[in-house]
Ligand SMILES: C[S@@+](CC[C@H](N)C(=O)[O-])C[C@H]1O[C@@H](n2cnc3c(N)ncnc32)[C@H](O)[C@@H]1O
């Protein structure tokens with residue numbers, strides 16, 4: 001179950017129609033609702049489920065592989081083979097090994113909630129350019145200045161979501177920023193006193209600017225597996241520009257600490273990078289720096305920014321696209337990443353670059369920032 005800060009419950013992290021809201025129903029009520037049962041039946045029968053179109057499209061163009069099939073495989077390994085596979089958002093190159101007959105599994109088990117992915121609040125210390133106030137309170141002021149009506153603060157206590165965390169072995173904490181919000185300390189308290197702690201898998205997405213409490217570090221050493229995913233979108237000052245409020249020297253120090261901890265306590269440390277108009281022409285700088293810090297290449301997950309459209313590389317001007325494409329013949333990045341970028345950048349724009357430039361320049365003005373990519377700024381100013 002994927003829960004947004006406003007307690008809307010979705011089937012997964014991808015944009016989809018909410019199943020319900022936890023203000024109106026309990027997690028178990030939603031999980032056992034006729035809507036969920038109909039999703040299960042349709043999935044088992046190979047019928048399409050509304051809202052899952054992005055995965056079906058991926059399966060068509062990627063030999064049957066999508067987030068959906070990746071999840072089926074990951075949970076097959078966990079639930080039927082007692083095996084925690086590494087996590088990977090850039091899942092499309094993962095071999096699928098679906099040897100489980102889920103109809104049989106469902107015939108012999110009562111479905112119960114196995115994984116909760118929780119945006120427990122929208123409280124965040126940053127206002128990254130790709131984000132918005134549904135997920136970051138720091139965006140609220142800027143949205144008002146942009147003439148957008150911001151989402152309200154969402155800050156319910158963890159127990160108010162209604163989950164029984166003693167029975168759920170896998171919890172993902174998104175945000176807002178998990179290590180800035182009070183809900184993570186509540187989760188730590190819950191897990192700390194759980195007799196089943198050694199079976200827990202915890203996953204966090206963090207901006208890396210704030211370290212968790214000593215108590216959280218301590219429970220991480222007692223659980224079955226920790227997956228820590230740090231979001232970094234560019235190198236140094238360009239990262240600070242995009243991830244507004246971030247400070248590279250702090251991030252760098254925290255990353256080194258996490259690398260040390262991950263080696264000492266065997267947790268999975270990953271980096272998540274959002275490919276966007278600002279970083280597409282110098283991703284190699286960040287990539288090589290991360291590898292130099294000791295992050296294995298396979299632990300760097302790249303995702304294309306599709307929303308907001310102003311940041312989508314398909315909307316760059318053709319001249320700039322040509323420069324990026326020519327640059328990619330010289331720089332050395334993993335083949336699958338290069339192919340993904342070159343394929344996406346050649347798509348037809350879905351908004352005019354004028355809109356991207358106007359959005360970027362207005363935000364610079366509001367935030368008193370200067371676009372650190374002069375070549376891109378030139379296009380923005382002249383479009
Ligand atoms: C919303 S953040 C919450 C967790 C934490 N604050 C962080 O930044 O990692 C979760 C993930 O969404 C990513 N993200 C932000 N804006 C996005 C966008 N427009 N499209 C896709 N992913 C985005 C972030 O980079 C991060 O990896």
Ligand code: SF4
Nearest residue numbers: 124126128131136207
């Ligand atoms: S740190 Fe995460 S939640 Fe906060 S603004 Fe950035 S992407 Fe959004």
